[in-house]
Amino acid sequence: MTGQDTRAATTMARINAVARRLFLAKSYAEVTTDMIARAAEVTKGGLYHHFPSKESLYISMMVGDLERKRELFEQAVAMEGTCRERLARLTRDFLELPGEERELIRLVRRDINIFSGEERDRLVRAYQRALPEQVEAIVRDGIRDGELAAADARLLSWSFVALVEIVIGEYVHQVLGDTTGRLDHVLELFFGGAAARQVGAIA
């Protein structure tokens, strides 16, 4: 029993890993089930023995990964400290994820429009739980404690996530350098805005 379970689980894990790599490199439509099967060293029949459809394979690969990210980000939420410190921790954790792991979150935005119905909802919910809701929990505390101005927590969280997403990418790497520069920029902009600080009076 364990032997069979392990064997199936191993194969499924191999398929998942290969699928992740391929879906990152090419668009959903461009990645064929043949490609996945060949790269995972199973046949299409074998692949369809474990997954009912291409869509389902894609979604469960994504959902599994997002679940792991949720656990990571929850540590920042659970942390003691100011709102800013906790957001910093979460953002740093995110920025320091190995490239492939980090890029996977972008796939949600890239591919969300090709699905619909129940499977799409599964993906959306997994994403929301993994990132925006974690940020929202911290932001909500920040507002409650007077660290952030009163505002809609969800909207603020989305804004924060959007600022973080901007900071990924090669151009920003050239401008701001590695994690710390990017992190500082996001936090400065989110908390303090882009306006020049008045040098003199409060005016």
Place this chain on the structure above:
Amino acid sequence: MTGQDTRAATTMARINAVARRLFLAKSYAEVTTDMIARAAEVTKGGLYHHFPSKESLYISMMVGDLERKRELFEQAVAMEGTCRERLARLTRDFLELPGEERELIRLVRRDINIFSGEERDRLVRAYQRALPEQVEAIVRDGIRDGELAAADARLLSWSFVALVEIVIGEYVHQVLGDTTGRLDHVLELFFGGAAARQVGAIA
């Protein structure tokens, strides 16, 4: 000559309009050339008489539209006033665009990954000229005039655009209401940040 031009131009415009509607409602792959042809009341042969390929039809529809938006946003750039006033004008113009026109900009992000090569570049360039570069011009002035803190203008522009894009959508409409509420939120957040203002000293 004018008669022929007009006839062809009319048909092409009809195809473009129909394509825009369809591509907004469904993903690129889901919209078939048959659907476009039928909805535009031509046959596939007629469609391919005017456009060399589905991809080319899509891209030129988008590029044409983005070109019109560029002209609109250029008015805000050309305007007299502070950086904040000019960004407000540009953002207001954007937010007050009729729904379909505004959504079209989101298609760039949605579909950019399915193209590659020259046509993709055409689309990317048209988008950049239409929106981020306009914002960047204003932001650059703001930095030069000491209204914005010294920073990379392009990065700031992207951040601003990202904040604007957040503010579209039904949830934000419920929270902030129509254009003015959204506009104020974006400007407040971008210029002043989300931190609570100190009530007392400068501390």
Place this chain on the structure above:
DNA sequence: GCTGATACCGACCGGTCAGTCGGTCGGTAT
């Protein structure tokens, strides 16, 4: 009213791809 050009037609082709299905094989329980 003839001629050429352009707009338009619609059946058809070539290729792709998700998904199927009858069958093999290795391991496990009895």
Place this chain on the structure above:
DNA sequence: ATACCGACCGACTGACCGGTCGGTATCAGC
């Protein structure tokens, strides 16, 4: 040894879809 079962195989199918092509309709200029 036998019976069984889940893992896996791979040729095949059916549908779809972008693009083609030989042909017809419409209209301008002569």
